Amino acid sequence: MQDYAPLIERAFSFTPSEQSYVVEKIEGEIPDFIRGTYYMNGPALFSRGSFRYNHWLDGDGMVCALHFDDDRVEFVSRFVRSAKHEAEKEAGRPLFRAFGTAFDPDRLKRGVMLESPVNVSVYPYAETLLAFGEQGLPIELDARTLETRGEFNFRGALNDISPFAAHPKMDRATGELFNFGIAFGANEPSLNVYRFDAGARLVFRKRFPLEYPCSVHDFGLSQNHAVFYLSPNLLDMQAFIRDGRSLLDSLHWEPERGSRLFIVSRETGNRVTELPIGSRHCLHFINCFEENGRLNVDVLELERPIYDQYRPVPDLFTEVCEGWPTRFVVDLKSYELISTSEVQYRLAPDFPAINPSLTTQPYDDFWMLGISATGKHGRKFFDQLVHVKWPGKCACDVYEVPTRHYLGSEPIFINNPAGSGAVICHIFDAENNASSFALFDAMHVDQGPIASLRLKEPVHLGFHASFKARTEESG
Numbered sequence: 001m002q003d004y005a006p007l008i009e010r011a012f013s014f015t016p017s018e019q020s021y022v023v024e025k026i027e028g029e030i031p032d033f034i035r036g037t038y039y040m041n042g043p044a045l046f047s048r049g050s051f052r053y054n055h056w057l058d059g060d061g062m063v064c065a066l067h068f069d070d071d072r073v074e075f076v077s078r079f080v081r082s083a084k085h086e087a088e089k090e091a092g093r094p095l096f097r098a099f100g101t102a103f104d105p106d107r108l109k110r111g112v113m114l115e116s117p118v119n120v121s122v123y124p125y126a127e128t129l130l131a132f133g134e135q136g137l138p139i140e141l142d143a144r145t146l147e148t149r150g151e152f153n154f155r156g157a158l159n160d161i162s163p164f165a166a167h168p169k170m171d172r173a174t175g176e177l178f179n180f181g182i183a184f185g186a187n188e189p190s191l192n193v194y195r196f197d198a199g200a201r202l203v204f205r206k207r208f209p210l211e212y213p214c215s216v217h218d219f220g221l222s223q224n225h226a227v228f229y230l231s232p233n234l235l236d237m238q239a240f241i242r243d244g245r246s247l248l249d250s251l252h253w254e255p256e257r258g259s260r261l262f263i264v265s266r267e268t269g270n271r272v273t274e275l276p277i278g279s280r281h282c283l284h285f286i287n288c289f290e291e292n293g294r295l296n297v298d299v300l301e302l303e304r305p306i307y308d309q310y311r312p313v314p315d316l317f318t319e320v321c322e323g324w325p326t327r328f329v330v331d332l333k334s335y336e337l338i339s340t341s342e343v344q345y346r347l348a349p350d351f352p353a354i355n356p357s358l359t360t361q362p363y364d365d366f367w368m369l370g371i372s373a374t375g376k377h378g379r380k381f382f383d384q385l386v387h388v389k390w391p392g393k394c395a396c397d398v399y400e401v402p403t404r405h406y407l408g409s410e411p412i413f414i415n416n417p418a419g420s421g422a423v424i425c426h427i428f429d430a431e432n433n434a435s436s437f438a439l440f441d442a443m444h445v446d447q448g449p450i451a452s453l454r455l456k457e458p459v460h461l462g463f464h465a466s467f468k469a470r471t472e473e474s475g
Contacts, residue, residue: 045060056310130168176197191230260274366388
């Protein structure tokens with residue numbers, strides 16, 4: 001088998017240490033408009049004692065921050081002190097079943113769900129900072145030091161087994177947070193939709209019965225609607241609970257059932273419509289917006305689910321399938337699907353990001369990662385940063401890292417009030433076992449980094465990230 005990711009094992013061979021220091025090795029110039037804090041979350045702890053997890057989603061979460069102040073940049077990293085992390089640290093061994101790893105004996109939370117490693121995303125909200133796992137309550141962190149404050153239950157509206165996903169959507173105009181969660185009941189699976197106000201008070205929680213217990217990771221939010229891409233990646237609860245399988249090994253892809261868009265009213269939470277859209281899979285949304293009487297739903301579509309490509313660590317993505325950005329257009333009078341279009345980039349794109357100020361609004365540009373060796377047999381990893389403009393339906397510029405370098409985490413856009421902006425992304429240098437955070441001109445990523453912040457020690461390959469500008473931090 002060909003190796004298209006030489007030395008990638010080095011990214012998973014260490015446990016990052018908790019750090020707090022001023023970054024001294026900076027190449028290039030950091031633009032003056034970058035003032036605020038960049039946050040990144042991802043799986044970082046893959047072993048307890050002699051035991052190692054074998055799936056990328058299994059590692060305990062660590063959050064990193066870059067505080068961009070006027071005269072310096074401070075780097076901070078801390079493990080999220082989840083219930084799982086603390087119990088296993090005390091025991092000195094793994095206790096809980098993970099997404100892709102089961103062992104004997106292992107435990108489930110209340111016997112029905114995973115104990116979350118809280119390793120997927122991190123977002124500022126309601127004057128605090130929240131770290132999210134695939135399902136379960138988020139963990140509140142100190143926005144500066146990243147110290148764990150405890151579970152965040154939205155003023156008591158949720159409990160520790162409330163289904164709650166890792167991709168909340170925030171409305172910057174209102175301060176509201178929307179989210180969802182799938183209840184994987186064997187007999188009555190349901191989609192839970194939540195709306196919270198700017199003070200973290202629950203506005204509504206709606207439950208919708210599902211035809212089958214489908215796995216859903218992300219959703220979209222427009223000015224007036226919440227949109228869900230339901231694809232038939234089904235969870236067998238009996239296999240998960242009775243047979244003791246990992247969650248991954250309890251999922252089954254049944255494309256003959258078809259995929260569909262499920263649309264609800266953002267104001268009331270009531271069901272609006274459900275539309276068949278083929279038989280593909282969606283892991284991440286890009287954005288949704290309404291314009292000229294039409295609802296535009298922008299997603300990254302995949303030929304099939306790819307979580308099986310997240311193992312075994314470190315030999316990932318050996319047979320990763322193609323994917324592509326897709327726009328579905330729905331007429332807001334008839335609620336009929338009137339067009340579907342695709343961007344001609346198929347190299348397993350993932351981790352899309354837009355200018356966050358344009359969430360729920362019309363936009364042209366977005367950024368994502370890609371894998372240049374898609375379609376070739378052998379382990380591989382993200383090595384392309386891609387800038388896309390919708391009007392031309394093409395990837396207008398692409399930056400590919402040097403050999404033995406890899407991209408980690410969602411490429412986050414940082415707005416320049418004077419126009420354009422920058423994109424920040426983690427680069428892991430496997431040759432030298434080193435990490436840096438690179439800044440790019442957002443509209444010309446193919447020209448390479450305009451600045452690079454070299455860390456004292458390497459950090460993990462993250463999943464999702466966010467940025468809070470200083471104007472937002474100051475109120």
